[in-house]
Amino acid sequence: MAIEDNPQSREKYGKELKRRREEAELTQEELSQRAIMSRTHIAHIEAGRRRPDLEDARRLDQVLHTGGFFEEFLPTLGEGRVAAHFDEALKLERQAKVIRVYGPKLVPGVLQTQAYASEVLGSGFPSKTVEERDRLLVTRLERAHILDDFHAPVFWSLLDEAVLRRPIGSPSIMCEQLCHILELGESHRIRVHVLPFSAGFHALLEGIVTLMWFEDLPPVAYVEGLKTGRVLEVPSVVRECQAAYDHALGDALSHRASLALIRSVAKDYEHAQQ
DSSP states (O other): OOEEOSHHHHHHHHHHHHHHHHHTTOOHHHHHHHHTOOHHHHHHHHTTSOOOOHHHHHHHHHHHTOTTHHHHTOEESOTTTSOGGGHHHHHHHHHOSEEEEEESSSOOGGGOOHHHHHHHHHSSSSOOOHHHHHHHHHHHHHHGGGGSSSSSSEEEEEEEHHHHHSOOSOHHHHHHHHHHHHHHHHTTSEEEEEEOGGGOSOTTTTOEEEEEEOSSSOOEEEEEETTEEEEEOOHHHHHHHHHHHHHHHTTSOOHHHHHHHHHHHHHHHHHHHO
């Protein structure tokens, strides 16, 4: 059953979790230990501020003996809008006051142009129909609206040099994409740092991470791999992700030097298309 993810559905879901937990005579801490979730996450779910991912919902059903209720009525963003493992991160992205992303191979979704995003979404495996690609494309482009407000969120992008050098689509698509990042960086809407190949091994080389801070919620980290992704909320784990990001940032070029490199690579693509 498809339940739209909105404040009302999350509030009802949270109230039901609290009711079932209390019927089972469990505290939030006891439930968190049995369901392998943080107590803070359970508190936010019960208050309607967050939703569990699918695996968390299944564990809640197992611990509370609810016959699949929490999986069946899990609020979702709608089939086909985003990958299933990313829907919770997307909701948090819209609430965040500070976002720091690391892109090891591709331009982060929020910064992608329409042409670049279309190439990425249309080239994946398994192949997608034009309708499926366009549905995903609309959602990806909508994500960029979080940058419409000049002041919030504060957005930092840490890019591996491979992001600039790997041609996605035609040289004109790459030129447009890099010029878009340049425009955002030169206008001071975002801060950009490039990790050059010369940096060698760095603290984030083995993974993808997005860090998010909020006005009234604890910070989280979102990590992603092939066909998988997870929002991390345990404070000690989030701090480790933050430390790794800071460590890699120390190996990166300055904002000004990064923009100069991006400008240079964009000119190379411009010349290639002529």
